Amino acid sequence: MADPLRKSSSGGTRCAHCGQLVLGTSRTDEPIFCCAGCEAVWHFLRDEQLEDYYRVRDAPSPLRSRGTPDEDLAGLLCALSGQTVVEMPFDVPEIHCAACVWLLEKIALRHRGVESIDVQLDARRVRLRWRPADTDLPALANAFASAGYSLRLPRDDTQSEQEAARDLWLRTGVAGALAGNIMLVTVPLYAGQFSGISDHFAKLFLWVAGALTLPVVFWCAAPFHRRALGALRRGVPHIDLPVSLGILIAFAGSIAALVRGQQHVYFDSIAALVFLLLAGRVILERGHRRARTTSRQVTWQTATEALRVAPESGAIDRVPVSELQAGDLLYADTGQLLVADGKLESEEGRFNMAVLTGESRPAELKRGDQVYAGTTNLGAPIRYRVTATGEQTRINGIAQLAHEAGRGRAPIMALADRIATALVAVTLIAVVGTLLWWWPHSIDHAIAASVAVAVVMCPCALGLATPLALAIGQSLLHRRSLMLKHGAALQRLAAIDTIVFDKTGTLTTGTPQIVHWQGLATIDGLSLKEAVASIEQHSLHPIARAFATIPGGRYIAEDVHEEAGLGIQGRVAGHTLRIGGSRWIGTDIPDAFRAPEAPDITSIWVECDGRVVARIDLRDELRPDAKDAVRRLVARGIEPVIVSGDRQTTVDRVAAAVGIETAFGNVTPEQKLALVKRLGERVGMVGDGANDAAALAGAHTGIAMAGSVDQALEAADGYLLDPGLSVLAEAIETAKATMAAVRRNIALSIVYNIIGLSLAATGSIGPLAAALLMPLSSVTVTTSSLLLFRRRNP
Secondary structure: OOOOOOEEOOOEEEOOOOOOEEEOOOOOOOOOOOOHHHHHHHHHHHHOOOOHHHHHHHOOOOOEOOOOOHHHHHHHHHHHOOOOOEEEEEEOOOOOOHHHHHHHHHHHHOOOOEEEEEEEOOOOEEEEEEOOOOOOHHHHHHHHHHOOOOOEOOOOHHHHHHHHHHHHHHHHHHHHHHHHHHHHHHHHHHHHHHHOOOHHHHHHHHHHHHHHHHHHHHHHOHHHHHHHHHHHHHOOOOOHHHHHHHHHHHHHHHHHHHHOOOOOOOHHHHHHHHHHHHHHHHHHHHHHHHHHHHHHHHHOOOOOEEEEEOOOOOOEEEEEHHHOOOOOEEEEOOOOEOOOEEEEOOOEEEEEOHHHHOOOOOEEEEOOOEEOOOOEEOOOOEEEEEEEOHHHOHHHHHHHHHHOHHHOOOHHHHHHHHHHHHHHHHHHHHHHHHHHHHOOOOHHHHHHHHHHHHHHOOOHHHHHHHHHHHHHHHHHHHHOOEEEOOHHHHHHHHHOOEEEEOHHHHHEOOOOEEEEEEEOOEEOOEEHHHHHHHHHOOOOOHHHHHHOOOOOOOOOOEEEEEEOOOEEEEEEOOEEEEEEOHHHHOOOOOHHHOOOOOOOOEEEEEEEOOEEEEEEEEEOOEOOOHHHHHHHHHHOOOEEEEEOOOOHHHHHHHHHHHOOOEEEOOOOHHHHHHHHHHOOOOEEEEEOOHHHHHHHHHOOEEEEOOOOOHHHHHHOOEEEOOOOOOHHHHHHHHHHHHHHHHHHHHHHHHHHHHHHHHHHHOOOOOHHHHHHHHHHHHHHHHHHHHHHHHOOOO
16 A cells, blocks of 8 residues: 655655645554545545555556656546446557557456447547456556557547657658668669679668668657567467568578578668658558548537636637636627637527527527537637636537547448458468568569568558548548448448328428417416416427417416327416327317318327317428429438327328328327337337437437437437438439448558558469558558548539
8 A cells, every 4th residue: 555654845744645735634554534535435445455556656557648647547547446337538649540449458458347349440549438346557567568559548639649649650751761871872882783892881871771770660660669579478469560570580581690690681671661651650640640630520510729718807818728627707799709608698699509409599698598519609708617618618529520430330341340350360370471482583683572471461441441531431421411320320320211201390380370279268367378388398399399489487387297199288366288199199079179171280188187278380381402402302212101109190281292102190209219220130210309319229320300308319320411302312322332431441551551561472472562562552541531522412
């Protein structure tokens, strides 16, 4: 355990757990704590025999947070110690190919207590799910470190990327400079083969070339060796293993030849090879950076600076968003994006919150209401006080849904990973086989051919093929006002052959109007209209919007309960009211309140204290683009279906108006889900209400309308940012084109590896030509993905 009696020169004893100075205390035989939390954690660690925690905390650890003190890690472990299951992301900047993904998964899942790991190649991040009581997190970090990967607490992604890019560029630049000098040194050797050169100078030039090659092999190429060594320690294959072996074999052979006094060395080839391999990694990194940048643009655009109000003078200063803290007072002009979550300080404000809710209509907020980063101020200039910034904002939570595919990884990505992993094994076999085949004929040729095979078989292009295309596809869908939460949704969207539509709020505008009130207006002085309005204001169903214009402020509804898809009830002024359809009210409806035969009318009933007292007739207009959207879907071979809880006659009327042949009415939420399952395995669902949530979640792909309730947004795989349905056909075409690009990229990568292996193994190309081909494959895949941007709107 940590020394509980650490004395400070400031006059006090430091906390036995966190080390914070506790003033007014003196040295005793008992541990001193700064707070009850530290005391509880200290006793927990002792009781659970986890005293090594303090040794790990105080020692340098591979689990670090980009230069922050080790105390940050200690604080993390303290915070997690009492939790049953923890899931959180970590940055691993060394990830660069699909083989890295496979290796990290194998290492993590071998550790006790690790339930799952999702390795995100394009983001260079892993998402771990583990049981703190069973998992030694520092030991897992050490396991990653031994394989050449550092597990880091996430901080500023941009800073990390810049640091990694600078390191890669530095190694590439040094390798290029040394390769150039080595070639200059070896020029006299090549020239001497024709004009002659003394042995003294030949040895001098060879030793100088060998000395210049040392930093190339052992520093510039260190990332390859580090990951190869980690793979050997763990007993799992990695693509850098044959690459590292090829470089070391060629260097060792050259040194052996140099010691024996021979001039058949590969110093210039080794240096040029390492330079080209690193240059290929630079190109690959640019592709990953484009994928990450494109992916970040999917969710929102936000400002990098904020207008902060000085607390004393009231002056408005322009400051970086990264400097904002909770409690800061910010100013937002008309048309500006809000850069943090906060509380509205102005008396009122109007905001476009479509990026969060999908609702296109401005939100009217009052003083004290919550405002969010990423939303736009549409009214007069406002002031708001910061409650959350950066990763703590609500918009960042949506970003995580959109970009972290841990809960919805595209199946085709798993296929690409399996192919890449198989390629690593094939590469190792091919390297050994090539070396053994050529060895009896020519040792020099055997070394050159085996190195060429190791280089040309790198599956980096295959690792880039899927995430880049999916990121671009999601970006294009976002431009077309469809937000998808993960790559799996995009793949499923491309596969659907049937789309099920809800009626109210989906094919119709979702803003029904009251066209007739049949029945009593008052009961015991109680205005029924106002009483119904006071209850309906608690509902999220689209029908409730019809009562928004009826004042209900003088009544307070109590014991309100809503039954999804059926109706709502509550108590007002001592009366129990139930409002809903016939299935909710029952069949005992007086003839005077029977529904009209008009097919474009939706009727609901009001029951007061057990008897029906009124019928309300509503009309909901079709969306202007509904018919055209259905026509375009049918033209693409997708069958549209309506499933609604409304009357069958009303549903049939809407189906006929938009051109849909199959329509189901009087359907409960449970029946909606059953119908979606019954219609096939590739059925999409489009809805907006809480009664659609189960069907949205159970469909092959669920899409929530703009302005949907939270339950629908949460259940769906994506949601529309703008009202209307015209985007659906275009979105499906975009998804199909994206998946075609993914399959094309995988095919190009496999063909490249087959051709490259054939040329390298037969000696048709050498290591340098192989190193040139390797980045060329990545460029080809990147170009293939970028062609998606050239698609015209269908």
